[in-house]
Structures are given as structure tokens and as C-alpha cells.
Amino acid sequence: xxMIEIEGLxxxxxxxxxxxxxxxxxxxxxxxxxxxxGFLGPNGAGKTTTIRxxxxxxxxxxxxxxxxxxxxxxxxxSVIGRVGSIVEAPAMFARFSGRRNLEILARIHGExxxxxxxxxxxxxxxxxxxxxxxxxxxxxxxxxxxxxxxLRDPSLLILDEPANGLDPAGIVEVRELLRSxxxxxxxxxxxxxxxxxxxxxxxxxAIVAKGKLIKAGPVDEVLATTGTSGVIVKLADLEAGRRAxxxxxxxxxxxxxxIRADVAPDQSERISRTxxxxxxxxxxxxxxxxxxxxxFLELTKDKGVAD
Amino acid sequence: MRLLRSEFLRxxxxxxxxxxxxxxxxxxxxxxxxxxxxxxxxxAAEIAQAQASFDKQVARCERDIAASQIPVDExxxxxxxPEAYCERTWxxxxxxxxxxxxxxxxxxxxxxxxxxxxxxGASLGGADWTSNTMQTLLTWEPRRVRVFxxxxxxxxxxxxxxxxxxxxxxxxVTALVASTRGSAGFLPSDFWRSVALTIGRVSAVSTxxxxxxxxxxxxxxxxxxxxxxxxxxxxxxxxxxxxxxPPSRRFHRTATGSTT
Numbered sequence: 001x002x003m004i005e006i007e008g009l010x011x012x013x014x015x016x017x018x019x020x021x022x023x024x025x026x027x028x029x030x031x032x033x034x035x036x037x038g039f040l041g042p043n044g045a046g047k048t049t050t051i052r053x054x055x056x057x058x059x060x061x062x063x064x065x066x067x068x069x070x071x072x073x074x075x076x077x078s079v080i081g082r083v084g085s086i087v088e089a090p091a092m093f094a095r096f097s098g099r100r101n102l103e104i105l106a107r108i109h110g111e112x113x114x115x116x117x118x119x120x121x122x123x124x125x126x127x128x129x130x131x132x133x134x135x136x137x138x139x140x141x142x143x144x145x146x147x148x149x150x151l152r153d154p155s156l157l158i159l160d161e162p163a164n165g166l167d168p169a170g171i172v173e174v175r176e177l178l179r180s181x182x183x184x185x186x187x188x189x190x191x192x193x194x195x196x197x198x199x200x201x202x203x204x205x206a207i208v209a210k211g212k213l214i215k216a217g218p219v220d221e222v223l224a225t226t227g228t229s230g231v232i233v234k235l236a237d238l239e240a241g242r243r244a245x246x247x248x249x250x251x252x253x254x255x256x257x258x259i260r261a262d263v264a265p266d267q268s269e270r271i272s273r274t275x276x277x278x279x280x281x282x283x284x285x286x287x288x289x290x291x292x293x294x295x296f297l298e299l300t301k302d303k304g305v306a307d
Numbered sequence: 308m309r310l311l312r313s314e315f316l317r318x319x320x321x322x323x324x325x326x327x328x329x330x331x332x333x334x335x336x337x338x339x340x341x342x343x344x345x346x347x348x349x350x351a352a353e354i355a356q357a358q359a360s361f362d363k364q365v366a367r368c369e370r371d372i373a374a375s376q377i378p379v380d381e382x383x384x385x386x387x388x389p390e391a392y393c394e395r396t397w398x399x400x401x402x403x404x405x406x407x408x409x410x411x412x413x414x415x416x417x418x419x420x421x422x423x424x425x426x427x428g429a430s431l432g433g434a435d436w437t438s439n440t441m442q443t444l445l446t447w448e449p450r451r452v453r454v455f456x457x458x459x460x461x462x463x464x465x466x467x468x469x470x471x472x473x474x475x476x477x478x479x480v481t482a483l484v485a486s487t488r489g490s491a492g493f494l495p496s497d498f499w500r501s502v503a504l505t506i507g508r509v510s511a512v513s514t515x516x517x518x519x520x521x522x523x524x525x526x527x528x529x530x531x532x533x534x535x536x537x538x539x540x541x542x543x544x545x546x547x548x549x550x551x552x553p554p555s556r557r558f559h560r561t562a563t564g565s566t567t
Contacts, residue, residue, distance in 0.1 A: 087446065
């Protein structure tokens with residue numbers, strides 16, 4: 001069963017001075033069960049609007065959405081207890097303690113102190129639970145918001161830009177947390193405009209731009225769409241190395257003080273053996289992988305939706 | 308029920324709630340403390356003389372009513388008989404802190420009580436919008452009609468309980484000051500019933516106006532200007548608070564002390 005199913009989602013907003021803005025334009029998406037699903041796109045791509053539609057916070061102009069198999073328009077309350085979510089920045093009462101903020105939410109679904117303690121423990125905030133939220137760092141607020149989503153032990157987590165505004169340490173904290181939550185069998189649907197960040201966490205991704213789906217699938221599959229991966233080789237005699245590789249039918253060019261072999265990274269062993277047989281020893285051998293940013297720019301250029 | 312418990316916990320956790328209660332209590336203690344210090348306790352002779360004069364006036368009032376043959380059911384509501392009406396209409400002729408004035412004082416302080424209620428309503432209703440947690444709440448309970456109804460109920464209950472509590476404390480402190488530094492006598496027979504009705508009316512109007520207060524805070528997401536906006540509307544709220552009460556001067560006193 002798909003955890004999230006979106007068919008033909010369209011959302012238009014009326015402008016204050018007339019006219020309409022199309023935030024999401026015919027989006028189709030299916031999120032499989034388990035793991036981390038990255039929902040990627042630049043600012044203004046329609047990610048948050050899509051999440052708001054999924055959670056019933058705004059009504060779509062057209063299209064069908066389902067969460068955990070339940071139609072969002074009619075049966076959202078029946079499944080919302082199994083969905084944890086953060087939309088945009090984590091919003092908490094600043095003067096209340098972290099624990100009090102969680103208590104207020106936990107009461108709604110009848111969760112007790114045990115669930116609150118477990119959630120705080122899970123995100124590493126138990127020691128600071130009685131401090132007012134205004135004394136928390138942004139990373140701690142983000143972790144507290146994630147703790148709130150964990151109160152109901154959800155099978156689906158929807159997180160909107162969880163790494164937004166965090167310092168590098170905070171980003172690593174959130175990344176590790178998402179990985180571990182995904183490893184527990186939960187489905188984590190995480191939106192972000194930081195494509196490189198999600199690439200390190202997600203199993204599947206969907207790339208959107210200007211409200212349209214550009215590409216979706218497993219990360220490796222999406223990365224492979226550009227076909228620009230290769231292997232970077234450094235050694236003392238670059239020209240001799242290039243010739244040796246060419247003799248072994250490995251296409252290669254010299255770029256920026258290194259050889260770039262146009263083969264898949266899993267051919268590294270063959271490259272190393274070929275050069276060694278020619279009496280050339282490598283000082284560095286690494287895959288020249290494409291990242292999601294490159295893929296995104298190429299895909300949006302192809303589809304004519306890049307800004 | 309769970310949502311109700313959550314909303315009560317949220318309301319209880321708001322800093323403004325204890326601030327209003329403690330501020331109200333401090334105001335009552337300071338205000339009545341000043342009254343107690345500046346008041347002069349009348350002597351037993353003065354009280355006895357005032358009592359005699361008061362009894363005479365009440366008796367004459369009752370005679371006048373009997374003579375004019377006004378039916379009992381045409382007496383102002385709240386006065387169940389001519390005696391109660393006359394006891395309430397006539398005041399003892401001496402200057403002291405009198406418990407019998409409590410009802411009038413409660414009506415006079417109604418404006419402040421209502422303003423506090425509007426402030427409370429604005430704070431409890433607008434807090435989620437100010438802190439942007441309404442979105443979080445709606446992702447926990449997407450049935451927003453239910454959320455808003457429960458919130459309105461909680462605001463109403465909180466405001467009613469707090470305003471009743473503060474007025475009861477005020478009544479108790481006034482009774483204490485009157486009995487120690489003035490007089491707790493000269494009470495009409497329906498005095499406590501009348502006080503209870505006034506407290507109930509003021510609290511009911513406060514509760515009713517706290518909900519528009521909660522609503523008023525929403526457009527700007529700011530709590531504090533709300534009482535200012537409410538003050539501009541208070542011209543209707545003060546009469547509303549006392550509208551249910553009949554005019555206490557249904558019969559006009561003449562210069563000679565008789566009633567017409």
C-alpha cells in the first residue's frame with residue numbers, strides 16, 4: 001500500500017489584486033511504505049502547499065489525495081493519529097517548557113507521560129525538557145517538534161524543511177534522526193530545497209518545480225538519468241595513464257590535473273588493474289558521481305521549468 | 308473530551324491567567340486596605356441612632372406604598388415585597404463603610420471585570436495564532452469546527468470561573484472591612500440574593516464578551532490592542548451588564564422623604 005497517493009493535485013490561490021497563482025499544477029505522486037522519501041524542489045515549487053493539502057490545512061482546487069489509504073477530503077480524522085507532521089518552522093509556545101508543549105498535544109490523543117518521556121529521550125531532549133522553549137536553539141526546537149510528531153508512534157512522518165535554518169551540527173543531528181527513524185520501518189516524507197542534504201538521507205526522491213513533478217524514483221535511478229557519472233584518477237604521468245586506459249577501451253580525458261574515465265564507478269577495479277599493468281600507480285581513485293543538484297538543473301533545463 | 312483536557316491545560320498554562328487572578332487579588336487587597344485605613348468606625352450610639360431613623364423611614368415608605376395600593380407584582384423585580392423594596396431604596400443617614408453598598412459597588416466595578424474578561428478571551432483565543440501553533444494543533448485534530456467550539460467553551464468556562472472568584476473575594480473582603488471598620492447592618496432582606504444575582508450577571512456578561520474578545524484578537528494576531536478595541540465598544544456593555552436589573556428608583560423620593 002502506498003503511504004501517500006496524490007493524483008492530479010492542483011492548488012490555485014487568489015491574488016489580493018485579482019488573478020490567480022498556481023502553486024501546484026497537476027501533481028501525481030506515490031510514496032511507498034518504509035524509508036525516507038525526499039520531496040525536493042526550489043523555494044516556491046509547491047512543496048509546502050502539497051503538504052498542507054495532504055494534512056487538510058488547505059483545500060485543493062482539484063485532485064485526489066490519500067494518506068495511509070484514507071481519502072484526505074473525507075476520512076482524514078480516521079488516520080491523522082498515525083501521521084506525525086511538521087509544517088514549515090516548528091511552532092511551539094515559547095514560554096512553556098518543552099515538556100508542557102508536548103503535554104498539550106499528547107492530551108489530544110490521550111497519550112500519557114510515558115509517551116512524552118520516550119519522545120524526549122528519542123530526540124535527546126530529556127535533560128532540557130523543563131526549560132522554556134524560548135531558551136532552545138533552533139536545532140533543539142526542531143528536535144522538539146520531531147518529538148511531538150513521535151508522541152503518537154506514527155507510521156508516517158511528514159516533515160517540511162526540517163533542516164531549514166540549522167547550523168551544520170544541527171543538520172547532522174536531524175539527518176541522523178531521520179535515518180534512524182526510517183530504519184525503524186516508518187515512512188519519512190521529507191521536503192527540502194537543500195538537494196544535497198536529502199541525497200544523503202533519502203531512499204526515494206521526487207523532484208518538483210513550479211508545481212509540476214519533474215522526476216520521481218529511487219535515488220540511484222534518479223541520479224542515473226543524466227548518465228554523467230565517471231571515475232577520477234590521479235597519478236604522476238597523466239598522459240601515459242590516459243593512453244593506457246584508451247588501449248584498454250576505457251574512454252578517458254585529462255581534466256584539471258586528473259584523468260576522468262567515462263565509465264561507471266563500479267569499474268574502478270578494472271581501471272586500477274589496467275594502470276598497474278602499465279607500470280603506473282594511482283595516488284587517488286574516486287567516483288565522479290553526479291549529485292541531485294546537477295540532476296535537478298539538467299532536468300529542469302530539459303523541461304523548461306528552471307527559473 | 309481529550310481535546311477539552313488539552314485546551315484546559317493550555318489555558319491553565321497561560322501566564323496571563325495567574326497574572327489576572329493575582330493582579331485582581333492584589334488590587335482588591337490594596338483598594339480595600341486603603342478603604343479600611345481611611346474609614347472611621349461609627350460608634351454604637353451612632354449606629355443605633357441611624358438604625359432608628361432608618362426603621363422610621365422604611366416604615367413610612369411601606370405605609371406610602373400601602374396607601375397608593377400598588378400591587379406587589381408591580382414592585383421592581385428583585386424586591387419581593389414592599390419591605391424589601393423600602394429597605395433597599397432608603398439608606399441609613401450616616402457616613403461609613405456599609406456592607407449594604409456592596410451590590411452597587413459590584414455594579415460599579417463591572418466595567419473593570421468585563422475588561423479583564425475581554426483581555427483573557429483575547430489572550431486565550433489569540434495565543435495559538437500569535438505563536439503559530441494553530442497549524443500544529445490542526446494537524447493533530449483536523450476537525451476545526453470541533454477545535455474552535457471546544458476552545459470557545461474553555462475560554463467561557465475560564466472567564467466565568469475567574470470573574471466569579473474575583474467578585475466573591477471582593478465581596479468577602481468588603482464584608483470583612485465593613486464589619487470591622489464600618490457597619491454590616493441595614494441589609495435588605497434580599498441582600499445576599501441580590502449580590503449573588505449581580506455577580507452572576509456580571510460574570511455572564513464578561514463571559515459573553517470574552518468570546519468576541521477572542522475573535523477580535525484574530526485579525527491582527529495581537530492580544531494587547533484588543534482591550535482598547537473593546538473599550539470603544541464598552542458603551543454598550545456596561546448597560547448590558549445591568550440591563551436585567553430593574554430601575555431601583557421606580558418611585559421617586561420627594562423632598563419631604565415620602566415616595567410618589
